[in-house]
Amino acid sequence: xxxxxxxxxxxxxxxxxxxxxxxxxxxxxxxxxxxxxxxxxxxxxxxxxxxxxxxxxxxxxxxxxxxxxxxxxxxxxxxxxxxxxxxxxxxxxxxxxxxxxxxxxxxxxxxxxxxxxxxxxxxxxxxxxxxxxxxxxxxxxxxxxxxxxxxxxxxxxxxxxxxxxxxxxxxxxxxxxxxxxxxxxxxxxxxxxxxxx
Numbered sequence: 286x287x288x289x290x291x292x293x294x295x296x297x298x299x300x301x302x303x304x305x306x307x308x309x310x311x312x313x314x315x316x317x318x319x320x321x322x323x324x325x326x327x328x329x330x331x332x333x334x335x336x337x338x339x340x341x342x343x344x345x346x347x348x349x350x351x352x353x354x355x356x357x358x359x360x361x362x363x364x365x366x367x368x369x370x371x372x373x374x375x376x377x378x379x380x381x382x383x384x385x386x387x388x389x390x391x392x393x394x395x396x397x398x399x400x401x402x403x404x405x406x407x408x409x410x411x412x413x414x415x416x417x418x419x420x421x422x423x424x425x426x427x428x429x430x431x432x433x434x435x436x437x438x439x440x441x442x443x444x445x446x447x448x449x450x451x452x453x454x455x456x457x458x459x460x461x462x463x464x465x466x467x468x469x470x471x472x473x474x475x476x477x478x479x480x481x482x
Contacts (some may be wrong), residue, residue: 286371286405287383288317288355288364292330293473294342295447295465297440300345301410304435305383309408312378313350315371316343318364320355326421330478332356341468367395368404368445380405383435387443393424401430451479 287302306314318335329335335354343349354370355362364382371380384392387407392398401407402425409432410426411417422429449463451473461470473479 286287286317286364286367286369286380288319288321289331290329291316291318291335291339291342291467292393292444292477293335293338293447293469295444296463296471297310297437297442299342299346299466300437300440301385302343302349303305304437305381305474306346306348308435309381309383309433310383313347313348314346314383315352316349317352317355317367319385320358321360322362334472334476338472341472342466343463344468354408363396364402365400368401372404379409381433382406383408385409385411385464386411389417402428406431406433408433408435410437448479452481 287298287305289298291298302314302379303315313421317333318339318478319329320332322329336351336356339351341353357365358366364371368380368382378466382401384407386409389407392407395401411434417434422432425432440466447461450464451461461473
């Protein structure tokens with residue numbers, strides 16, 4: 286399971302999906318745009334836009350499946366509920382949860398995080414080489430065997446930075462295509478997403 290707001294999905298997200306499929310030898314990767322994100326202070330883009338962009342971004346990634354279940358679920362979205370649903374649908378399968386280093390930093394504050402560790406192996410993707418420290422893992426002893434670090438090329442940008450650049454008009458169409466997949470850049474341009482006002 287690879288969840289996120291995908292607002293917008295960018296090239297690092299796609300690289301993470303490909304690394305996850307290869308390094309963990311997954312049968313399928315559920316890419317799940319979050320529904321009502323209880324932990325986000327800002328308002329997310331409309332669910333239909335985020336679902337469409339995710340479908341465009343991951344459509345050419347073999348064995349990746351964009352899963353709309355959290356967008357269809359009423360009320361706050363919790364990872365544990367989605368993992369339990371996936372576990373029920375795939376009895377006997379080992380589940381993996383893919384998160385970024387920034388999410389790992391606050392993992393101990395997640396709803397029912399201990400139960401998440403019982404259900405899934407947590408795979409962490411770091412944006413920079415120094416993003417993870419041993420002290421962060423020590424907090425979760427004796428569960429350290431439930432964590433795995435993905436090897437990824439360094440891509441030090443985030444969806445937040447991309448939205449800010451587009452809102453400020455700092456990213457031309459050509460520059461946007463270096464940050465997000467071409468189809469996503471065209472979608473953002475067509476619907477004028479992230480523009481102020």
